[in-house]
Amino acid sequence: MFTVLYIHQKAKMKTNTITRKFGKLLRLDVTFDEHIEHLKITGDFFLHPEDTLEKIVSELTNIALPFIKEDLIMKVQILLKENGAELIGITAEDIINLLEEAVQ
Amino acid sequence: MKNFRMIPFQYFNAYTNMALDEAIMEGVRNGISQPTIRFYGWEPSAVSIGVFQGVKNEVNLETTKKDGVDVVRRLTGGGAVYHDKFGEVTYSLIAPLDFFPTNIIESYRVICDDIVFALQQLGIHATFAPINDILVNEQKISGNAQTRRNGILLQHGTILYSVDVETMFSLLNVSDQKISDKLIKSVQKRVTSIKDQTGASMNALKDALIQGFQRNRNVDFGDYSDIEKQRAQELVDERFNNDSWTFRL
Numbered sequence: 001m002f003t004v005l006y007i008h009q010k011a012k013m014k015t016n017t018i019t020r021k022f023g024k025l026l027r028l029d030v031t032f033d034e035h036i037e038h039l040k041i042t043g044d045f046f047l048h049p050e051d052t053l054e055k056i057v058s059e060l061t062n063i064a065l066p067f068i069k070e071d072l073i074m075k076v077q078i079l080l081k082e083n084g085a086e087l088i089g090i091t092a093e094d095i096i097n098l099l100e101e102a103v104q
Numbered sequence: 105m106k107n108f109r110m111i112p113f114q115y116f117n118a119y120t121n122m123a124l125d126e127a128i129m130e131g132v133r134n135g136i137s138q139p140t141i142r143f144y145g146w147e148p149s150a151v152s153i154g155v156f157q158g159v160k161n162e163v164n165l166e167t168t169k170k171d172g173v174d175v176v177r178r179l180t181g182g183g184a185v186y187h188d189k190f191g192e193v194t195y196s197l198i199a200p201l202d203f204f205p206t207n208i209i210e211s212y213r214v215i216c217d218d219i220v221f222a223l224q225q226l227g228i229h230a231t232f233a234p235i236n237d238i239l240v241n242e243q244k245i246s247g248n249a250q251t252r253r254n255g256i257l258l259q260h261g262t263i264l265y266s267v268d269v270e271t272m273f274s275l276l277n278v279s280d281q282k283i284s285d286k287l288i289k290s291v292q293k294r295v296t297s298i299k300d301q302t303g304a305s306m307n308a309l310k311d312a313l314i315q316g317f318q319r320n321r322n323v324d325f326g327d328y329s330d331i332e333k334q335r336a337q338e339l340v341d342e343r344f345n346n347d348s349w350t351f352r353l
Contacts, residue, residue, distance in 0.1 A: 050179075089181075
C-alpha cells in the first residue's frame with residue numbers, strides 16, 4: 001500500500017528546466033508538486049565562497065508552493081550575508097524570480 | 105610584499121593543470137609556496153567547465169571522447185572553455201587575498217590590466233570589460249575566472265592565440281540552437297585572437313605576458329616544487345580526474 005501511495009505521489013510530480021541570461025547564465029532544474037522536491041542550480045555565474053550554493057539549494061528545497069517571493073529573496077540574501085558570500089553575474093532576486101517561473 | 109615566483113610556459117594535461125593551481129593555493133596558505141604566476145598549455149586539448157556548470161549540459165561528451173579531448177571541472181566559476189593545444193596561453197596567479205583589492209571586480213581589473221599591457225606590447229589595443237573579459241574592439245580575446253578560499257586568491261584565464269570555432273562548437277553544447285554557418289559566423293565576429301590581430305608569434309605572446317605580469321611585481325623565475333607536484337598528483341586522483349567531481353552537477 002505504501003508503495004502504491006509513493007508511486008501515486010511521484011506521478012503527480014512535475015519537472016521543469018528553465019534557463020535565463022542575466023549578467024551571467026542561470027539554469028534551474030526543478031521537480032515539484034505541492035512543494036519543491038528537488039532543485040539544481042547551474043550556470044556560468046560566480047559565487048564566493050562557492051560552497052554557499054549548496055546552502056542556497058538546501059534552503060530552497062522542500063519549501064511549500066506557492067511561496068511568497070519577497071520572503072524567499074530575503075532568506076537567500078540573509079544566507080549570503082551570514083556566509084560572507086558574494087554572487088556575481090546573478091542576484092538572489094534572479095534566482096527566486098526564475099524559480100517562481102519554473103514552478104508555475 | 106613577498107616576491108612572486110614566475111613559472112614559464114609548460115604543457116600539462118587538464119587535470120594536472122587544475123590540480124597544480126590548487127596545490128599551489130594550499131602551499132601559499134601554508135607558507136611553503138611563494139605567491140605564483142604560472143603559464144601553461146593543455147596537452148591534450150581540453151574542455152574546462154565552470155564549477156557551477158552541468159557537464160552534460162555544456163559538453164558533447166561523445167565528441168570529446170572520440171577526439172581524445174579531456175574534460176575537467178574547474179575550481180572557478182564562469183563558462184565552458186575549449187583549450188586548444190596550439191590556440192592559447194593560459195595563466196594562473198595565486199597570492200594572498202590582501203595583495204589585491206577586496207572588491208572582486210577591482211581585483212579582476214588589476215590582474216587583467218597586466219594582460220592589457222602585454223597585448224599593447226604586441227600592438228593590440230585591448231580593454232578590460234567587467235566582469236571578467238578582455239576585449240579588442242568589442243571582440244573577446246581573453247576570459248578570466250577567480251576563486252577565493254582560505255585567504256588565498258586564484259585567478260586564471262586564457263589569452264587566445266588562434267580560434268577554431270568549428271572545433272569548439274563540435275565539443276561544446278550550444279544551448280538549444282543548431283550549429284549553423286550563421287551562428288559560427290556570429291561567434292567569429294564576437295571572438296578574436298592574437299593571430300587575427302597581428303602577426304606576432306606564440307613565443308612573442310608568452311614574452312609579452314611575462315613582461316605584463318612582472319611590470320608591477322618583484323619576480324623570481326622558478327619551477328614547481330616536489331611537494332607541489334606530489335600534492336597535485338593526489339588532487340588529480342581525488343578530484344580533478346574523478347567522476348564524482350566532474351559529474352557532480
